[in-house]
Amino acid sequence: MITPPPAQLLYSRTIEVLGTIKEIQLFWGDISSIVNSETSVLISSNVHNEKREFTDKGLAPQPIGQAWASLQSKFALDGHGFRPVLEATQGSSVWVTSDVMEHTLEQGGSDFRRLIRIDCLKPSKENVAAPPNIFCIHTLPFRQSTRNPETALEDYTYTLAALLAAVRAQEAADCIAAQKNEPYTELAMSALAAQQFDQPHVLLRHLMEEVSEWFIVSPKLRTIKVCYWDKEIHRKLLRRSMAESSENKKLDVENQLRRNLLDEIGEEVLQKEELQAASTRLLLEEFKLQLGHFLENALVQKEAELVTAIENMLTVLNRENPTTLEIGSSSGRLSEGLVNHLYSCFYGKRPSTFHGGIEDLATKPPTSENYRGLKISAWYKSYLHTLRILRNTSVHSQDEPETQFPQKLVNEDTWVLLVNLRRVVALHSELLSKQMK
DSSP states (O other): OOOOOBOEEEEEEEEEETTEEEEEEEEESBGGGGOOTTEEEEEEEETTTOEEEEETTEEEEEOOSHHHHHHHHHHTOOTTOOEEEEEOOTTOSSSOOOHHHHHHHHHHOHHHHTTSEEEEEOOOTTOTTSOSOEEEEEEOOOOOSSSSOSSOTHHHHHHHHHHHHHHHHHHHHHHHTSOOOOOOOEEEEEOTTGGGOSSHHHHHHHHHHHHTTHHHHOTTOOEEEEEEOOHHHHHHHHHHHHHHSOTTSOOOHHHHHHHHHHHHHTOOOOOHHHHTSHHHHHHHHHHHHHHHHHHTOHHHHTOHHHHHHHHHHHHHHTOSSOOHHHHHHHHHHHHHHHHHHHHHHHHSSOOSSHHHHHHHHHHSOOSSGGGTTOOOOHHHHHHHHHHHHHHHHHHTTTTOOTTSSSOSOOHHHHHHHHHHHHHHHHHHHHHHHHHHO
């Protein structure tokens, strides 16, 4: 029996929204492995396959599917605590439905229509490792290859819009009615109703483009993780890998998916010959070793943002086909995490901006006794600003004017970036060692 492996990061994209850096990450594998106590989770369930529970408030759908099964197993959950957030009522301006889907729902009757809804489960506070919210969208299948489809192409987009509205509504209720001033900062979503697409890389690209718009109406949201896994697709890719690969070559489903995804989005990779050059290989190996040691630092391990940034950086560096923009984005996220962490060590709070944080570290005296009288040097500041500028260039890679020279980052810029970052990590480690004495 094939079970989903721990989720592997296939690709990440950093974007800037309203002056703030956001990140979308695409995974293949078990969604429960990328969920923590600060992650709100979004899954889907096909109403035709669900069990239904009769309650005093009517017919309640129970979730079904691989994503729910994984979450249920890992966090010891049951499906009886889901509460409705939004229903696909006829004529709704929030959950719009096509004429095709309306016809399907009319044939099913009013009780069936009420099954098309978005519910939310809030695990008990005693379950400290569980995510704070699990949203389940109960839908019709979005498969278009059948002779009599139950939905139209546009219903997939309409449903994603309804899901965002439900998440924002629940967030508002949590912040106001429950008096919890804790906006959602991270979402993890399964590849909702994946039958809409024949190829997993096409689905992931589509979802990445769709959810990038979510940041505009969710200003505190920092990261969206999209995770997909399908047993039949996994088996098919595994068979293809075995047929095409030699016995000595590692069979890697994730690498197949990643190559297809990079082709789909049109992003170029660093050539294998360049990565195998002696100087390049030495730089990468030494930097990965340095990051591994840095990650073991007790003060670093207390900072979830920094730990995640280091782990993502290592994931990118360990790939056989990283892209310049991926290295730029992950380096930028790690650089910002380092500035945020050092700022917190100096002043006991986060900086308002990446740029402002760097400037303050070089000019304002620390308020912490551990760093009294210190300030970072002009060249340390210069390294950080170089990383910030290269990060911004990675974020705006599609928007650079044709008249500037050079027009975009190339492979040689990657090595400038990594050398700067390696030195900044070393300096950060030295400063932390002063605090631990």
